[in-house]
Amino acid sequence: MTQPIILFDIDFTLFDTDIFMYARDAYLAKLLQKDLKIAVNYRVEYFQTLTNRREFDPKEFCQFIAVNEYISATTLYQQMYEEKSLYQQALYPEVKEVLTKFQKQNYQIGIFSEGIESFQLNKLRFCEIFDFFDSEYIIIFADKTTPEALVSLPSQAWIVDDKSEILEKIAAIRQDLKLILIKRQKIASTKTFIKTNDKQLNRAFTIINNLSEIN
Secondary structure, eight states: OOOOEEEEOSBTTTBOHHHHHHHHHHHHHHHHTSOHHHHHHHHHHHHHTOOTTOOOOHHHHHHHHHHHHTSOHHHHHHHHHSOHHHHHTTBOTTHHHHHHHHHHTTOEEEEEEESOHHHHHHHHHHTTOGGGSOGGGEEEESSTTSHHHHHTSOTTOEEEESOHHHHHHHHHHOTTSEEEEEOOOOOOOSSOOOOOOGGGSOTTEEEESSGGGOO
16 A cells, blocks of 8 residues: 655744754854844844745845945855754754654655745755655645646645644645644744634644654
């Protein structure tokens, strides 16, 4: 029997984006030799320039800082966004074990995510999990709820995501997919996350708290 394709979201599914964000703030403060509050303020001010669907762009963020600090945006990007240790501490602890298990069981493993593609791929590469994924099924869109994105999903795939609103949109169009909602514990973030009562969720969802619960 052929195993299904499992497609994982990245942020708050494989990768704790809040942990990365706070570690990056501290690292930026160290690079600039300034108080942590200055680094946090740059992040907050940059996020205020973003529209609802405009994703965080690391290169643009570095340019935003560089203009104010009179430094090279390219150098800042290399120092801050190519620092492997910042990424590795943000990988959820069970991820490598779970991916190894699925790989040994001959599942095809992929990604269904959104955002700046180069940034999302860096999360996989610097966390040393990129090689677990089948390149044919690394699917990254600026907005993964568009018709183009949803049609691209392989038939009968399992979709693992932390956002119920995204899974609801997928369910409305693709009844052939198995939808898995992972409910990670999140610390306070710059973004607002929808808190949904379990009773309100689409009953087609499988709800898990940890990737090791997938079966």
